[in-house]
Amino acid sequence: MCIEIPESIKNRIDELDDSLRKTDAQVSWTRPSNIHLSLKFLGSVDASRIPDLAGAIKRAAHGIHPFEVEIGGTGCFPNARNPRVLWVGVSKIAEELRRLYSNIEEELAHEGFEKEKRKFSPHLTIGRIRTPRNAARVAEMLLNIGFETETFTATQVIVMRSDLNPKGSIYTPQAVTQLTSS
Numbered sequence: 001m002c003i004e005i006p007e008s009i010k011n012r013i014d015e016l017d018d019s020l021r022k023t024d025a026q027v028s029w030t031r032p033s034n035i036h037l038s039l040k041f042l043g044s045v046d047a048s049r050i051p052d053l054a055g056a057i058k059r060a061a062h063g064i065h066p067f068e069v070e071i072g073g074t075g076c077f078p079n080a081r082n083p084r085v086l087w088v089g090v091s092k093i094a095e096e097l098r099r100l101y102s103n104i105e106e107e108l109a110h111e112g113f114e115k116e117k118r119k120f121s122p123h124l125t126i127g128r129i130r131t132p133r134n135a136a137r138v139a140e141m142l143l144n145i146g147f148e149t150e151t152f153t154a155t156q157v158i159v160m161r162s163d164l165n166p167k168g169s170i171y172t173p174q175a176v177t178q179l180t181s182s
Contacts, residue, residue, distance in 0.1 A: 001057060001104055002036040003154045005124065009071055010035055012147070013088060013126055016074075019145060020086075025138035026131040027086065031168055035124050037069065037090070039157065040104050042113055049111075053159050054175035056111050060103035061157055066179045067096035071124065072149030076139045082132075083139040087123035088147045097122065100157070155179055 010032040017029050045053070072091035076083035090097070098120070105115050129135045159175040 001039040001042075001053075002158050002160050003039065003069065003156070004036050004158060005069075005071065006152045009088075009124075009150055009152070012150070013124065016088070016142075016145060016147065017126060020127070020138050020141055023134050023138040023141055025134035026129065027127040027138060028130055028168075029127045030125055034169055034171055035126065036158075036160070036171070037122055037124060037154075039101055039122075040108060040113075040116070042108075050159065050174045052111050053108075054177070056107035057104065057157050057159055057175065057177045060107040061100060061177045061179055064096050064100050064103070064179050066153050066155045067094045068151050069094065069097065069154050070149050070151045072147055074142045074145070074147050075123070076142065080139040080143060081136055083135050084129050085125055086127040086129070086139065086142055087125050089124075090122040091149050093120075093122060097154070104157075 013035060014032040017032070020027070021029075042053075069090060070092040071088060073089040075087055075089055077085040077087070101120050101122075109115050129138075156179060157177045158173050161172045161174050163170045163172070
């Protein structure tokens with residue numbers, strides 16, 4: 001489950017990635033076209049379950065109006081000394097986003113999917129560290145460059161399928177639920 005982000009943010013992330021590549025760190029960079037705000041990752045799900053997932057998302061989104069998402073700041077998981085994931089953050093988490101996430105967790109639990117044990121930490125993954133060589137250096141550079149805030153309006157939630165191939169993931173929308181203003 002995810003929220004698509006605008007091209008303007010994807011383009012700025014691409015520029016950020018270009019700067020970070022100069023560190024010569026071993027990073028699997030996320031193609032900007034593949035960057036989205038993940039709400040829930042389910043792993044491998046049989047195609048026959050897509051209608052169930054779409055129904056769960058529709059129920060989770062009921063009563064949630066389009067809302068502002070403020071993208072800004074940068075960070076690393078688990079930390080900058082030993083980074084594994086590089087990200088651009090959600091600098092201000094709207095109450096609607098928290099409620100949507102909580103509703104999705106509840107509805108998917110009713111469908112038999114395990115609830116997330118980690119705290120909700122919305123972010124845009126821009127890269128995954130492959131080896132420790134220069135990892136701390138690229139993390140430090142990411143934190144120093146940062147990411148100026150940009151706001152957009154979330155209007156839909158997408159059930160997205162991810163297929164791995166040698167050139168990276170291919171994402172295919174399976175179902176879309178509109179957030180309604182009424």
